[in-house]
Amino acid sequence: MTNTTDPSSKKNQEALFTRPTSINPDAPQVELRDIRKDFHGTTVLHETSIEIKQGEVIAFIGPSGAGKSTLLRCVNYLETPSAGEILLGGEPVVAVADKPTRAELNALRREVGMVFQSFNLFPHLSVLRNVSLPQERVLGRSKAEADARSMELLSRVGMEHKAAARPTNCSGGQQQRIAIARALALEPSVMLFDEPTSALDPELGAEVLKVMQELAKSGMTMLVVTHEMSFARRISDRTVFMAEGRIVEQGPPEQLFGDPQHERTRRFLEVVDR
Ligand SMILES: Nc1ncnc2c1ncn2[C@@H]1O[C@H](COP(=O)(O)OP(=O)(O)O)[C@@H](O)[C@H]1O
Numbered sequence: 050m051t052n053t054t055d056p057s058s059k060k061n062q063e064a065l066f067t068r069p070t071s072i073n074p075d076a077p078q079v080e081l082r083d084i085r086k087d088f089h090g091t092t093v094l095h096e097t098s099i100e101i102k103q104g105e106v107i108a109f110i111g112p113s114g115a116g117k118s119t120l121l122r123c124v125n126y127l128e129t130p131s132a133g134e135i136l137l138g139g140e141p142v143v144a145v146a147d148k149p150t151r152a153e154l155n156a157l158r159r160e161v162g163m164v165f166q167s168f169n170l171f172p173h174l175s176v177l178r179n180v181s182l183p184q185e186r187v188l189g190r191s192k193a194e195a196d197a198r199s200m201e202l203l204s205r206v207g208m209e210h211k212a213a214a215r216p217t218n219c220s221g222g223q224q225q226r227i228a229i230a231r232a233l234a235l236e237p238s239v240m241l242f243d244e245p246t247s248a249l250d251p252e253l254g255a256e257v258l259k260v261m262q263e264l265a266k267s268g269m270t271m272l273v274v275t276h277e278m279s280f281a282r283r284i285s286d287r288t289v290f291m292a293e294g295r296i297v298e299q300g301p302p303e304q305l306f307g308d309p310q311h312e313r314t315r316r317f318l319e320v321v322d323r
Pocket residue numbers: 088089093111112113114115116117118119120
């Protein structure tokens with residue numbers, strides 16, 4: 050859709066498949082326009098709009114139940130928004146907002162990778178197969194091509210030595226790094242992370258955060274929901290504070306953490322571990 054700033058990843062993307070070029074090259078890479086989500090008649094995400102530029106790293110913080118996961122899940126239609134529009138590179142991701150087609154969802158999921166708190170790796174497959182299989186199924190790569198790309202990505206996340214192992218023989222931090230490699234294997238242009246370290250001991254979480262930091266440096270566009278305030282502060286270009294289903298305020302992390310404008314933000318920052 051849009052080129053990334055990392056020349057090597059651009060080359061890889063172009064070599065493997067062609068994306069539709071965006072209509073408007075100046076358009077934000079990701080745009081939420083008045084996205085709302087209701088569950089059983091209750092609005093958990095009120096009309097929310099946000100624009101994210103290519104290569105931008107956005108950290109979403111806020112209390113539990115604020116709607117952070119819901120917002121993230123709407124971006125790739127794991128939740129169908131009740132209203133509003135998601136655009137990638139200036140183009141709506143689905144033609145009819147509340148009725149995405151299977152083809153639209155497949156195209157969207159290829160473009161937007163997601164990493165969850167739980168790693169969801171296949172326990173009966175080797176680490177290598179876990180990373181290769183989606184490439185064969187979704188991108189139509191041959192096994193040899195997929196395995197070669199998998200090994201590159203596993204080495205990028207420091208996991209090539211475990212290629213033949215089962216995920217169950219890897220630590221939680223290792224499994225999460227494998228899950229990141231698996232998501233990257235589909236050559237997404239945007240990565241979503243929903244509290245990727247919250248199930249991990251701090252030490253194992255640190256390994257994952259390091260990989261994410263590298264990814265951010267490589268120019269990947271990232272939307273990261275995190276409870277790690279120091280991480281949000283360090284890697285985000287912009288931190289977004291959410292509460293009660295709304296974006297309360299957003300800004301460069303030094304501003305949001307150093308000089309929050311809203312009482313709700315201050316109250317949250319006072320009680321969290323910074
Ligand atoms: N599938 C669902 N069905 C009903 N309610 C949900 C569902 N998913 C989330 N919610 C509710 O939406 C609100 C926002 O949840 P969530 O987006 O998970 O918040 P956060 O990630 O900020 O903790 C919560 O009140 C939660 O209970």
